[in-house]
Amino acid sequence: xxxxxxxxxxxxxxxYNNTYTFDKxxxxxxxxxxxxxxxxxxxxxxxxxxxxxxxxxxxKYLGTSVDYEDSYYIYNGLGYLVGNEWVIAKNG
Numbered sequence: 013x014x015x016x017x018x019x020x021x022x023x024x025x026x027x028y029n030n031t032y033t034f035d036k037x038x039x040x041x042x043x044x045x046x047x048x049x050x051x052x053x054x055x056x057x058x059x060x061x062x063x064x065x066x067x068x069x070x071x072k073y074l075g076t077s078v079d080y081e082d083s084y085y086i087y088n089g090l091g092y093l094v095g096n097e098w099v100i101a102k103n104g
Contacts, residue, residue: 027047028045028046028047029046029047030043030044030045030046031043031044031046032044035061037061037065039059039061039065039067040059041058041059041060041061042056042057042058042059043056043057044056044057045057053075054075055072055073055074055075056072056073057070057071057072057073058070058071058073059071064091066085066087066091066093067085068084068085068087069082069083069084069085070082070083070085071083079101080100080101081098081099081100081101082098082099082101083096083097083098083099084096084097084099
């Protein structure tokens with residue numbers, strides 16, 4: 013647990029090792045999900061928030077740094093989510 017009482021590491025049956033990183037406001041900014049041994053695949057997620065604490069971008073790295081998905085979130089002047097864009101980059 014960190015100083016905001018948020019879980020920062022989670023280990024499941026010695027097969028999976030999950031690590032979480034939060035910003036000073038308590039928002040999840042990174043999650044790393046790793047398998048051990050024969051489950052050695054990994055997934056990394058990163059999140060970006062604007063000054064009003066709305067998520068504006070999420071990125072998933074799928075086992076390599078060149079295979080990733082980006083999600084962009086668009087809000088109107090009242091702060092409502094009005095759209096998103098999903099970008100997939102496979103092998104760079």
